[in-house]
Amino acid sequence: MLLTVQNYAKHFLIHHLGREVAVFEGLNFTLDAGQFALISGPNGVGKSTLLRCLYRSYRPTHGSAVYQSAFGAVDLARLADVDVLVLRRTEIGFVTQFLRPRPRVTALELVAEPLLEAGHAPEAARAEAEALLAGFGLKPGLLHAYPTTFSGGEQQKVNLARALIRPCRLLLLDEPTASLDAATRAMLVERLTTLKAAGVAMLGVFHHPEDVAALIDLEVHLTAGAALAALPGEEIPHVAE
Amino acid sequence: MLATSNRRVVPLDAPRLVTQRPLLVAEGLVKHYGRIRAVDGVSLSVYPGEVLGIVGESGSGKSSVLRLLNLQEDPDAGRYTLDIPAWRGMDLFGLSRFDKRAVRTRHIGIVYQNPYLGLRMSYTSSGNIAERVLLAGERRFAALREAAQESLSASEFPLDRMDDVPRALSGGMQQRVQLAKAIALKPALLLLDEPTTGLDVSVQATVLDTLKRLQRERQISMIIVSHDLGVIRTLADRVMVMYRGKVVEVGLVDQVFEDPQDAYTQQLVHAKL
Numbered sequence: 388m389l390l391t392v393q394n395y396a397k398h399f400l401i402h403h404l405g406r407e408v409a410v411f412e413g414l415n416f417t418l419d420a421g422q423f424a425l426i427s428g429p430n431g432v433g434k435s436t437l438l439r440c441l442y443r444s445y446r447p448t449h450g451s452a453v454y455q456s457a458f459g460a461v462d463l464a465r466l467a468d469v470d471v472l473v474l475r476r477t478e479i480g481f482v483t484q485f486l487r488p489r490p491r492v493t494a495l496e497l498v499a500e501p502l503l504e505a506g507h508a509p510e511a512a513r514a515e516a517e518a519l520l521a522g523f524g525l526k527p528g529l530l531h532a533y534p535t536t537f538s539g540g541e542q543q544k545v546n547l548a549r550a551l552i553r554p555c556r557l558l559l560l561d562e563p564t565a566s567l568d569a570a571t572r573a574m575l576v577e578r579l580t581t582l583k584a585a586g587v588a589m590l591g592v593f594h595h596p597e598d599v600a601a602l603i604d605l606e607v608h609l610t611a612g613a614a615l616a617a618l619p620g621e622e623i624p625h626v627a628e
Numbered sequence: 629m630l631a632t633s634n635r636r637v638v639p640l641d642a643p644r645l646v647t648q649r650p651l652l653v654a655e656g657l658v659k660h661y662g663r664i665r666a667v668d669g670v671s672l673s674v675y676p677g678e679v680l681g682i683v684g685e686s687g688s689g690k691s692s693v694l695r696l697l698n699l700q701e702d703p704d705a706g707r708y709t710l711d712i713p714a715w716r717g718m719d720l721f722g723l724s725r726f727d728k729r730a731v732r733t734r735h736i737g738i739v740y741q742n743p744y745l746g747l748r749m750s751y752t753s754s755g756n757i758a759e760r761v762l763l764a765g766e767r768r769f770a771a772l773r774e775a776a777q778e779s780l781s782a783s784e785f786p787l788d789r790m791d792d793v794p795r796a797l798s799g800g801m802q803q804r805v806q807l808a809k810a811i812a813l814k815p816a817l818l819l820l821d822e823p824t825t826g827l828d829v830s831v832q833a834t835v836l837d838t839l840k841r842l843q844r845e846r847q848i849s850m851i852i853v854s855h856d857l858g859v860i861r862t863l864a865d866r867v868m869v870m871y872r873g874k875v876v877e878v879g880l881v882d883q884v885f886e887d888p889q890d891a892y893t894q895q896l897v898h899a900k901l
Contacts, residue, residue: 393878398636398883400636400889401894402890402891403895413824439886443883444886444887445639445887446637446879446882446887446889447638448636448637449638450638451638456645458645465636465638465639465641467640467642467643467644468878468879468880468883469643469646469678469866470643470644470645470646471880472678472866472880473645473646474645489840489862490830490833491827491833492837504844519766520855539739
């Protein structure tokens with residue numbers, strides 16, 4: 388198994404309220420290379436939170452997420468920060484709906500950047516970036532423009548390309564199809580299909596799961612977790628698989 | 629070291645995937661100014677090629693930490709090592725003034741918020757950089773000029789102005805001259821104290837981009853102090869949050885800003901407009 392998640396939980400401790408908010412508890416699931424898992428559940432139940440915990444944008448409260456990296460088995464929940472940075476650069480990708488474009492950096496540069504950081508030659512990196520953006524249907528005239536000025540859909544294309552340009556072994560997807568038109572959604576699904584066939588493990592939240600229905604191997608279903616009103620001692624509903 | 633953090637998260641292990649030793653290790657830094665404990669037991673480490681941000685409000689001690697790491701001032705306590713040739717494993721605070729200056733010139737670059745602190749305003753821009761190279765032992769005029777040109781280009785400074793004095797330049801260009809001077813000897817460590825504060829927003833964007841490019845191309849380790857969380861978010865890999873001389877939290881930049889554990893960090897992050 389590429390990823391084994393056990394007894395995984397996330398609470399937020401909000402100091403100025405003096406309150407702890409439990410998002411999910413007791414989560415268990417496994418994911419193998421080439422498998423596609425859909426995270427499902429109602430709005431606000433913690434789907435994005437789960438992805439962010441795995442990527443370590445959030446710190447999980449307890450449990451483990453053992454990942455078979457190229458360096459050997461590591462528990463993503465306890466991995467040192469500098470080690471997480473290594474895995475993010477080499478093996479674990481995260482596609483979100485929120486692009487944070489640096490101002491005055493062109494779409495092409497933003498997409499080429501992960502390759503440049505990995506040491507690829509600038510011309511090759513830019514050529515690949517251009518091809519990938521074309522693959523997502525970005526208008527050629529926008530390549531050298533600043534994404535801060537783009538529409539939501541066009542920004543999302545840049546976002547997707549930047550996240551997908553470097554090969555990875557585990558891909559986390561948080562509503563990647565938000566703001567995309569049907570044609571672009573189809574292009575993304577085609578790209579994910581290729582990646583899946585190449586053995587990439589994927590775990591994603593999709594607002595429209597029907598887009599990726601053909602790819603889904605398993606579903607991680609989160610039921611309504613503890614609400615803000617939960618008091619210590621109250622039972623947290625366990626997660627169904 | 630860490631004050632009131634939320635202990636209710638999975639504790640982290642020591643690094644094991646990163647194959648290199650840290651470039652910089654500082655332990656137990658303490659600095660008083662009279663009764664004020666500006667730096668009150670600060671420890672940090674920076675890996676090769678990494679960017680560490682330091683954030684905190686005015687008076688938190690962040691600039692004081694930088695001055696200590698630049699070997700400009702002596703601490704009241706603490707140990708500081710850099711993994712650099714000739715000085716590996718030695719506590720740099722224990723060196724003679726002469727040796728400290730040698731380390732500072734050759735292995736550390738610094739960019740101040742105020743360019744008047746980092747530059748000689750009456751020398752030309754290229755002269756400012758050449759001076760640094762001269763201190764390292766280069767005597768030939770052509771080599772000095774070439775080194776200045778190379779550094780200024782890397783800092784994306786327009787070469788047709790390299791013989792202008794900094795006083796004649798805009799704020800953004802002055803910062804680029806500072807940067808060029810700081811990287812002229814290709815140091816392993818670059819310290820930046822509010823490098824873009826006070827610059828026009830559009831200029832800030834381009835300077836940040838230059839820093840990012842430089843870091844990527846030269847694999848230089850950076851420590852950036854800023855009260856601007858956006859600057860830190862753009863440039864840093866990890867960030868250290870300081871409050872009243874102490875480190876209250878340290879972690880990945882996205883984690884500290886999106887899932888702050890410490891009470892003060894939560895307030896700091898949520899205060900951002």
